[in-house]
Amino acid sequence: MSDPNPYQSYQQTQVEQPSNxxxxxxxxxxxxxxxxxxxxxxxxxxxxxxxxxxxxxxxxxxxxxxxxxxxxxxxxxxxxxxxxxxxxxxxxxxxxxxxxxxxxxxxERVAKVEYEITGTATEVDITYGELGKSQQEKATSLPWTKQLENKGLIKGGSLMATSGAKGGTLTCKITVDGKVVATKTAEGALSVVSCIGT
CATH class of the missing domain: 1.20.1270 (Substrate Binding Domain Of Dnak; Chain:A; Domain 2)
Structure with missing residues (x-):
């Protein structure tokens, strides 16, 4: 006996593959x-x-x-x-x-800074102040002091002094908000002393 429907339709089912x-x-x-x-x-x-x-x-x-x-x-x-x-x-x-x-x-914080030069030298050239904003003075006798208010990361700035031809001793000192942050000493003719404060 033959199959009454020789052309059976096969339904294809697609299995979806996992998409990971x-x-x-x-x-x-x-x-x-x-x-x-x-x-x-x-x-x-x-x-x-x-x-x-x-x-x-x-x-x-x-x-x-x-x-x-x-x-x-x-x-x-x-x-x-x-x-x-x-x-x-x-x-x-x-x-x-x-x-x-x-x-x-x-x-942005403002600090009280004191620059001081002491010693026996005369005719001293002094450069001081915030980095990039320095000022110059000449001192005929020591001690020399200057008080400023500084801003920036390096509040103490810098202080440099050069003695005259007669020589002598020089000591620089930087004080920031009452705390000494730098001090150095030099001696002799045309000696240079330099302090950088934090």
């Missing part, structure tokens, strides 16, 4: 971002990597839950390493932000 690319991509980006996030300055590159790693890993996990992927562990690991990398990036940003604010506040 997003979960794997998220894990790789998160891992590379985590490794780079620990390195100062280079860690800036980690920001986009960990953010993209987090996004791709979350999308990969959503695909796993919908049955379109089967790499749930990889997607969860991608979320974990991306999140840790993001936390490290945020911590570095906080550290650099605090350091920048501290430097900025120190640069």
């Amino acid at each position: 690319g997003l979960g794997i991509t998220g894990f790789v980006l998160g891992l590379v971002g985590l490794l780079l996030s620990w390195i100062p300055f280079i860690g800036v590159i980690a920001w986009p990597l960990v953010i993209l790693g987090l996004i791709f890993s979350v999308i990969g996990l959503i695909r796993v839950n919908k049955g379109r992927a089967n790499n749930k562990g990889m997607a969860i690991a991608g979320i974990a390493v991306s999140a840790i990398g993001l936390l490290v990036c945020i911590a570095w940003a906080a550290v650099f932000g605090a350091a920048f604010n501290q430097v900025n506040n120190e640069m």
Whole structure:
């Protein structure tokens, strides 16, 4: 007996292959971002990597839950390493932000500075003041003092004295907010003494 319907239609069912690319991509980006996030300055590159790693890993996990992927562990690991990398990036940003604010506040702070030259030399040429804003004076006898208010990172600025041809001793001293930050001594004709305060 023959088959009444020789041309049976076979319904082809396509089995969708799992698409694990997003979960794997998220894990790789998160891992590379985590490794780079620990390195100062280079860690800036980690920001986009960990953010993209987090996004791709979350999308990969959503695909796993919908049955379109089967790499749930990889997607969860991608979320974990991306999140840790993001936390490290945020911590570095906080550290650099605090350091920048501290430097900025120190640069704006005004300090009371006293410049002093003592010794036995006469006809002394003196240069003093903030770095880049120095002033000059000539002293015929010592001690010589000058009080200023300075700003910047190096509050004490600089103090330099040169003795005349008759020689003698020279001692320079810089005091910032009541604390001596630099002192030096020189002796002889045309001797030079130089102090730089912090």
